[in-house]
Amino acid sequence: MSSRLLRVALFASAAFALSYPAAQAEDVLGADVGKALQQAQSALSAHDYTKAMAAVNAADAVKGKSDYESYTITQMRAAVATQGGNLDVATQAYDKLIASPRTPKDTKHQMLMSEATMAYTAKDYPRAVKAIERYQKEVGSNATMDTLLAQSYYLQKDYPNSVRVLKQQIDQEIKAKKTPAESQLQMLGASATAMKDSATTTHAYVLLATYYPKQEYWALLLHELIVNPKIPTSLQLDVYRIRLAAGNVSQARDFMEMTEIAMQSGMPQLALDLMNQGYQANVLGQGAEAPRQARLKAMVEKSVADKKASIAADEAAALKQKTGDDLLTVGYNYVTFGQADKGIGLMQQAMSKGVTDMNVARLHYGLAQLAAGKKTDAIATLKTVDGGAGAQDIAQLWVLKLSAAK
Structure with missing residues (x-):
């Protein structure tokens, strides 16, 4: 009532x-x-x-x-x-x-609700919080009252309590297989942002992109990834790749930088594939920079031919190494050259030997599986990426993107 x-x-x-x-x-x-x-x-x-x-x-x-x-x-x-x-x-x-x-029990409950609603409408948020908490204690959870409680905390800038009650409400809804309200998730993101809680902010944007897959939420998610200080420069190419998959790369300089990083990483076919996407999107090959871009593409194409000629020797050398880092790259190159089974097998062997960062290796292994057309396997692999160095965040976005595309 x-x-x-x-x-x-x-x-x-x-x-x-x-x-x-x-x-x-x-x-x-x-x-x-x-x-x-x-x-x-x-x-x-x-x-x-x-x-x-x-x-x-x-x-x-x-x-x-x-x-x-x-x-x-x-x-x-x-x-x-x-x-x-x-x-x-x-x-x-x-x-x-x-x-x-004299007052019937149900009427008492409605009066408690009305007290809270009146206080909220009057913008007396501390009183609204007090009334809502009394209602919850005496009556129990109610969707309207739960929402007003979170809003009352938020509007008086009590962001820690806003985050606390929103997390609880959202977790309960997800557990019950219900879709959280978009406004709830937006408020969680805004509250966490005000607190400079990047983990909760990202979590809120992930949920928004999951349940309400709008481009604006992906843009917010990717912005959080770009400005995240824990993402090392070694994962810059991976950040670009998830951005590209989400339609968040539209500048020629980004395609050029991706290409150069892939070349520096010893993966010329990947570099060429990225350049080709830029050309297909009519981002590359336009304007005054077109000649320079064409020269880079020619160099990349030559590197692809050279790598195909040397890959067997690269494989033999990598197999002799104590760690699997070089072998992981060789395996990925085989996948990009169309020899998916051989490449994936070598990447598995590389991880068994041991690599510098197993989570980064799993991230790249999952992307190799995706390139090989094994999307279900790729999602399963990406879900195993852990740690706090950024690889997990990137992997989670890939899982989200791939799951939404099913």
């Missing part, structure tokens, strides 16, 4: 008491109280809240009132104060009604 419906109910209950005999002999309004409340009812109907409250006060001033008369006066006071926007008086009246044994 909304605040509007509750004040209608309060008005109706007070009017009922004025119009009909009580069920119990003692539940009768005396002439003085009844007359004053009739005047209050008429003034309330005319939206003259000052006159209505004066009549309520006159009824309350009558000496020797019965409990029933006091209760009915409080009902009318609550109705007048609620419609008149007097938060303090309405809250005091509701509290009396809630404490009264």
